[in-house]
Amino acid sequence: MKKDINIPQVKDVHVAVVQEQHIEYKTLDWNAYIINNSDNDLETVLIVSRGYNDKKLTPLMRHTIAKLPARSYAKIEYLQEKVLELNNEFKITFFEGNQMFDKSYLFRKNTINEKALQTLPLMQLRGILVK
Template sequence: MKKDIEIPEVKDVYVAVVQEEHLEYKTQDWNAYIINNSDIDLDTVLIVSQGYNDKKMTPPMRHTLAKLPARSYAKIEYLQEKVLELNNSFKVSYFEGNQMFDKTYLFRKNTINAKALQTVPLMQLKGVLVK
């Protein structure tokens, strides 16, 4: 039965963590974003994020986007500095037409840092990207 289930490969959808200036507090904050770099709109985007290691686990955070248009991005959440010391996973599920897609994006502990910054597609900002 399991061999009959077709799980399509996720392409052109990424999660990035970007360091941005918070204008009100004059701080540099880390924010997670989902990026749709495809030509197709994504419907009913569900995201479950969680930080963990051998000894600690954050509560899961659940986010929903009704639609993420083609060639766009949306903010998922703010990441506190302490959470960057943990593995951070983002489980993303969405629909393209009638087909469901699912992928887990993992930022390993301490990989979100200023030394790991690269240009993030569509955003024209520097961040840490998981494809």
């Protein structure tokens, strides 16, 4: 029966972490974004994030985006400096048409740093990308 279940592969949907200037507090903050680099709108996007290692576990954070248009991106959450020392996982479930998709994105501990910055698709910013 398991062989009959079709689990489609997620393509062109990414999670990125970007370091941005906070206008009010004049600080550099790390923010997580979801990027829809596909030609289709994503509907009912559910995001569950957490940070963890062998000794620590953050509470689960849950986010919902009703619709993420094609070739766009949306902010997920702010990441505190202490959380960057942990593995940061984002589990994303969404609908594209009538098909449900699901994928986990993992930023390993200490991989979110200025040395890892690269050019991000669509955003015209530099950040750390997980495909």
